Amino acid sequence: MKITAIKVIVASPGRNFVTVKIMTDQGLYGIGDATVNGREMAVVAYLQEHVIPILIGKDAARIEDIWQYLYKGAYWRRGPITMAAISGVDIALWDIKAKAANMPLYQILGGASRDKVMIYQHVGGLTIEQTVEGVIAKREAGHVAIRAQVSIPGLPPIYGTGPSTDQAAGGMVQALPVEEVWSTHKYLPLVPKLFQKLRDAVGWDVHLLHDTHHRLTPIETARLGKDLEPYRLFWLEDPVPAELQESFRLIRQHTTTPIAVGEVFNTIWDCQQLISEQLIDYIRVTSVHAGGVTGLRRIFDFAAIYHVRSACHGPMDVSPVAMGANVHVDRWLPNFGIQEYSGYTEATHEMFPHSWQQEGGFLVTGEAIGHGVDIDEKVAARHPYKAAYLPVARAEDGTMWSW
Numbered sequence: 233m234k235i236t237a238i239k240v241i242v243a244s245p246g247r248n249f250v251t252v253k254i255m256t257d258q259g260l261y262g263i264g265d266a267t268v269n270g271r272e273m274a275v276v277a278y279l280q281e282h283v284i285p286i287l288i289g290k291d292a293a294r295i296e297d298i299w300q301y302l303y304k305g306a307y308w309r310r311g312p313i314t315m316a317a318i319s320g321v322d323i324a325l326w327d328i329k330a331k332a333a334n335m336p337l338y339q340i341l342g343g344a345s346r347d348k349v350m351i352y353q354h355v356g357g358l359t360i361e362q363t364v365e366g367v368i369a370k371r372e373a374g375h376v377a378i379r380a381q382v383s384i385p386g387l388p389p390i391y392g393t394g395p396s397t398d399q400a401a402g403g404m405v406q407a408l409p410v411e412e413v414w415s416t417h418k419y420l421p422l423v424p425k426l427f428q429k430l431r432d433a434v435g436w437d438v439h440l441l442h443d444t445h446h447r448l449t450p451i452e453t454a455r456l457g458k459d460l461e462p463y464r465l466f467w468l469e470d471p472v473p474a475e476l477q478e479s480f481r482l483i484r485q486h487t488t489t490p491i492a493v494g495e496v497f498n499t500i501w502d503c504q505q506l507i508s509e510q511l512i513d514y515i516r517v518t519s520v521h522a523g524g525v526t527g528l529r530r531i532f533d534f535a536a537i538y539h540v541r542s543a544c545h546g547p548m549d550v551s552p553v554a555m556g557a558n559v560h561v562d563r564w565l566p567n568f569g570i571q572e573y574s575g576y577t578e579a580t581h582e583m584f585p586h587s588w589q590q591e592g593g594f595l596v597t598g599e600a601i602g603h604g605v606d607i608d609e610k611v612a613a614r615h616p617y618k619a620a621y622l623p624v625a626r627a628e629d630g631t632m633w634s635w
């Protein structure tokens with residue numbers, strides 16, 4: 233089965249998405265997600281200039297060989313742009329292979345280990361009271377896992393609590409990145425107060441999660457992790473930037489609060505030490521950033537040896553295509569943990585008809601062949617690309633910080 237053409241479709245049904253569509257000489261096509269939020273056009277250029285020309289005529293069935301050809305053949309390995317391009321191609325090729333076998337993707341991977349996958353959704357508030365109200369509402373809507381974030385009193389809204397990361401609300405379509413203000417000193421005592429109030433309000437049979445979004449040092453995380461132990465979090469996410477993987481040893485020495493890391497990782501090497509030294513409990517790699525289905529399968533199988541479970545990243549900037557690939561992997565995976573699912577705009581659902589569906593606090597794959605997601609190019613044409621930036625963060629004294 234030869235690749236005859238590859239299209240890159242860029243559209244913004246509420247936020248920008250980069251979609252790869254691979255056509256074959258047997259009439260089958262597959263689609264993949266290659267979106268890097270805030271740097272979309274870099275991936276488009278990489279695909280159009282350096283990937284598509286060398287794939288035309290290749291055998292679409294040789295997924296692994298094409299993955300290695302694009303990874304090793306570039307010479308300059310790894311990185312978010314390269315790996316998103318490889319991911320988009322890989323997801324599309326797995327879509328084609330499952331369609332050719334007339335099976336849903338999870339069947340090709342090894343069949344179902346579960347019928348539905350547990351998800352978590354986001355709640356953010358400007359005050360603790362607002363966040364508690366939001367979590368109660370999610371609980372009443374049937375959610376069994378909820379991420380809770382709160383703004384810092386006296387500062388403008390921080391990550392996860394304001395419109396700055398919501399392109400649909402105009403939060404990201406800016407000439408320049410929005411600048412947020414951060415204070416570790418004011419944040420550290422606030423979060424345990426939030427989770428005490430949350431446990432008082434919703435009790436213990438709901439999983440509570442929190443995302444620190446790369447902003448602390450290991451010893452600050454050790455302090456926060458200890459302070460949160462009475463509230464039994466499902467996890468504390470991205471407490472520390474993880475370029476120095478060994479630095480998580482310090483966190484492990486001080487706290488039993490579970491740690492989740494990995495949404496910004498794009499290869500197994502980014503997480504090899506964190507997993508093999510059991511410095512984390514959940515690995516957050518997702519199909520669009522970590523090498524597609526091929527990349528996820530490799531990382532999650534490695535993680536299973538070390539008691540580390542999956543937790544695919546799934547905010548609004550991971551498209552319904554990557555969400556489809558994720559949910560099929562989630563359904564098969566023996567060491568499945570949880571699937572993030574922030575939901576999408578109506579325009580996004582219209583642009584990407586999908587077999588996967590939300591059922592309360594869970595997602596189901598559906599039984600469509602392939603990953604079960606398509607793209608409506610007529611709808612895509614109604615939502616042209618808009619340059620958009622993720623926010624940046626500065627400490628109160630102006631020092632650049634992790635956002």
Ligand code: CS2
Pocket residue numbers: 269397443445495546547548549572622
């Ligand atoms: C966040 C993401 O969902 C999460 O865990 O870290 O929403 C992240 O901020 C965005 O994906 C950035 O594009």
Ligand code: MG
Pocket residue numbers: 443445469470495
């Ligand atoms: Mg995160």
